[in-house]
Amino acid sequence: MDWSYWSYLLPDLWQATQDTLLMVIVSTIFTVLIGLPLGVLLVVTDRDGLLHLSWLHQILGFIVNIGRSLPFIILLVAITPFTRLVVGTTIGTNAAIVPLTIAAIPFFGRVAETSLREVDGGVVEAAKAMGCNGWQIVLKVLIPEALPSLILGVTITIISLVGYSAIAGAVGAGGLGDLAIRYGYQRFETGVMVVTVVLLIVFVQIIQWIGNILAQRMTRHA
Template sequence: MTWDEMAPLLWEATGQTVEMVAWSTLFTVLIGLPLGVALVVTDRGGLLPSTPLNRVLGLVVNIGRSLPFIILMIAVIPLTRMIVGTTIGTTASVVPLTLGAAPFFARLVETALREVGDDKVQAAQAMGASRTTIVGKVLLPEAMPGLVAGLTVTVVALISYSAMAGAIGGGGLGDLAIRYGYQRFETPLMIVTVVVLIVIVQLGQMLGDFAARHLARR
């Protein structure tokens, strides 16, 4: 296969991967951030302690994190079909990608929030701030560098997950590598695909590290 033949395939597959990762990142934040906050505030000594709820949330997160992604993709096929109407393609891949990454990100959110000093929370409480205000004006802003670092790790994981989604027809660079690089023995295309994935990961990591450092200086 010549470069002229590979280029359109690589361009399309790269676009699909970026689309999958972008949408999955959005939904991961929408689910994982509140879940991570809930793990912190419902814990013993938290703003709204509730041991039973905290244990249930922790169990849900641990189950989500313990499932290998390839198994998760197959297990949620009925849910994926119910939500998007199909089980193959870029859009369908967003469902298992989100379900796989949200629990992971929730734990990273929990870790970042726990690094915020208790003195800042206590000072806000002494001034009469509500629980919602403390979360929105103290915990999240103070933990922002850690949250951005955690999101960066999650995005890198999502890129890896998106490559695995190609195993069940999820599209993207993983699907291209399997269909052409593996099944059709197009080794040069396989190598280029791997290089493109590495470049995407490096760019994502660099941007995330830069943002986290910038926020830490403020």
């Protein structure tokens, strides 16, 4: 493949990169906004939690386990009616954000739950002794103390979403996955496949590097 071919392909490659970034960034925002409260609820409603609502804990745990047990490609197809209801279509970048978010919420919910459980129980007891209520303990003790671990959890979630976005590209969602299928697989153009794989690897390395730095800084400030 000569330079003229790559100059022809470059706009598609740039657009696919933008689509992947858009899918990952938007779905990450929604995932954290919903998944973090979910993780908090899983912790505070447990047997030794601040609220001790075992029935709610069991229901939430059951829903989370169902969400985590479904392979993404199956979930992508199964919620097609819901995706169409939310965004009006099942094809394209905007449509892919819906299943990406739904797939990542239970994953990050469990990650957040694990991070919050790692907080020293003595710190929580000290906050109770000082007269803090449940909301104050969650907002001023649990989340700040677990912040380094939560940042690493967000990092892992973003990396998972990068992989999910590539799978979504195989069914018309756009992005680097779609480009790899259309050019690298259907047209047997190995060079395009290699470039998309390299770009995905670079994304993952940058995300992990940023996540590690942020977590280390939060640990020092703790």
